Amino acid sequence: MKNDYIPFHKPLVTDDEINEVVDTIKSGWWTTGPKTLKFENEFNSFIGSKFSLAVSSWTAAAHLALEAIGLQTGDEVIVPSITFTATAEIVCYFKAKPVIVDVQEDSFNIDPEEIEKHITNKTRAVIPVHYGGNPCDMDEILKLARLNNFKIIEDAAHSLPAKYKGRMIGTIGDATCFSFYVTKTLATGEGGMISTDDEEIASRCSIMRLHGINSDAWKRYTSEGSWYYEVVAPGFKYNFTDIQASLGLAQLKKLEIMQSARKNIFNKYNSLLADNGLLKLYKYKDDVEPSYHLYPILLDIEGLKITRSQVIDELKNMGIGTSVHFIPLYRHPYYRETYNLDIKNYPVSEYIYPRIITLPIWPGISDSQIDRVTEGLNSITRKFKK
Ligand SMILES: Cc1ncc(COP(=O)(O)O)c(C=O)c1O
Numbered sequence: 001m002k003n004d005y006i007p008f009h010k011p012l013v014t015d016d017e018i019n020e021v022v023d024t025i026k027s028g029w030w031t032t033g034p035k036t037l038k039f040e041n042e043f044n045s046f047i048g049s050k051f052s053l054a055v056s057s058w059t060a061a062a063h064l065a066l067e068a069i070g071l072q073t074g075d076e077v078i079v080p081s082i083t084f085t086a087t088a089e090i091v092c093y094f095k096a097k098p099v100i101v102d103v104q105e106d107s108f109n110i111d112p113e114e115i116e117k118h119i120t121n122k123t124r125a126v127i128p129v130h131y132g133g134n135p136c137d138m139d140e141i142l143k144l145a146r147l148n149n150f151k152i153i154e155d156a157a158h159s160l161p162a163k164y165k166g167r168m169i170g171t172i173g174d175a176t177c178f179s180f181y182v183t184k185t186l187a188t189g190e191g192g193m194i195s196t197d198d199e200e201i202a203s204r205c206s207i208m209r210l211h212g213i214n215s216d217a218w219k220r221y222t223s224e225g226s227w228y229y230e231v232v233a234p235g236f237k238y239n240f241t242d243i244q245a246s247l248g249l250a251q252l253k254k255l256e257i258m259q260s261a262r263k264n265i266f267n268k269y270n271s272l273l274a275d276n277g278l279l280k281l282y283k284y285k286d287d288v289e290p291s292y293h294l295y296p297i298l299l300d301i302e303g304l305k306i307t308r309s310q311v312i313d314e315l316k317n318m319g320i321g322t323s324v325h326f327i328p329l330y331r332h333p334y335y336r337e338t339y340n341l342d343i344k345n346y347p348v349s350e351y352i353y354p355r356i357i358t359l360p361i362w363p364g365i366s367d368s369q370i371d372r373v374t375e376g377l378n379s380i381t382r383k384f385k386k
Pocket residue numbers: 057058059060083084086087129155157158178179180181191192
């Protein structure tokens with residue numbers, strides 16, 4: 001990798017993270033323990049939820065949430081087409097069916113009208129993905145859930161912190177799952193959290209995340225604990241470690257500073273790309289406060305002599321890392337073939353997919369790096385304009 005390569009993402013690391021991790025390593029308590037508990041409590045107060053449970057990933061969190069609502073073989077769960085495979089694969093764990101529906105053109109979020117069209121008597125849940133930390137149309141989704149008696153498990157992998165009409169993401173649906181994967185707005189390498197106000201969901205997730213044994217089992221190695229435990233279900237091992245919690249505690253303290261840094265980068269990109277003429281910029285509605293996890297742009301491919309993939313290659317040759325969020329689910333062989341999906345049913349996703357590029361946005365990216373990204377992109381579109 002070239003020295004001046006601008007990565008798509010780089011986590012913000014300061015002495016806070018390093019000192020907290022060193023402290024944990026020296027303490028000898030490396031797996032789930034007091035720091036995980038502290039992180040859960042601080043996270044829970046930050047979100048304003050009743051319960052927050054830390055686990056090994058978003059995927060683990062959402063698997064547990066679906067298990068806790070009693071998802072069964074043959075049930076259906078509605079998910080958006082533009083998301084990471086994890087959103088749908090967890091439904092498959094239950095031999096239930098992920099019903100993949102199209103998104104809205106402006107937000108790339110699940111379209112409530114598409115949800116409504118796909119509700120059947122087997123629909124048990126919807127998993128709205130707040131794309132790039134842009135909250136979905138939750139009022140519409142809540143209305144449909146009430147009328148049709150299904151649960152809402154929010155995919156907030158990108159949405160820490162974000163607000164919908166003044167309400168924190170994590171306090172709206174039946175359960176909300178967050179990701180602390182290294183590229184996310186709060187990074188612990190790997191990790192996830194389930195936030196819920198529902199005591200039954202919280203209690204079931206708490207048991208199932210640790211082998212189906214009682215929730216304080218980790219305490220059995222402390223002076224407060226006892227060697228005795230009982231297994232009440234065949235659970236999973238989805239432990240969050242105190243080493244991860246150390247990173248989480250340090251990052252949580254500066255979460256809002258990191259969010260405003262992302263907002264500044266978003267605004268800088270917008271002003272430096274505003275006159276490009278061959279790009280469509282992503283916009284937020286006034287009633288949301290996004291996390292600014294992604295910076296997506298749509299290329300005017302009709303006005304260009306090269307494809308989106310070639311633009312990505314050109315940027316790469318200039319030492320600029322980018323990504324595509326996401327390859328729509330129905331384009332992956334597994335989903336397409338298993339559920340016999342037809343591209344024609346996804347006109348909005350098919351418009352977005354060949355045009356989209358996500359640019360580097362992370363606290364710590366310098367003004368000169370932002371200049372290089374925007375000058376690079378502007379020069380490519382100038383050079384390959386039809
Ligand atoms: C929208 C979305 N949902 C879920 C996930 C899965 O998160 P994790 O890697 O923590 O399981 C990701 C990860 O990239 C994601 O982007």
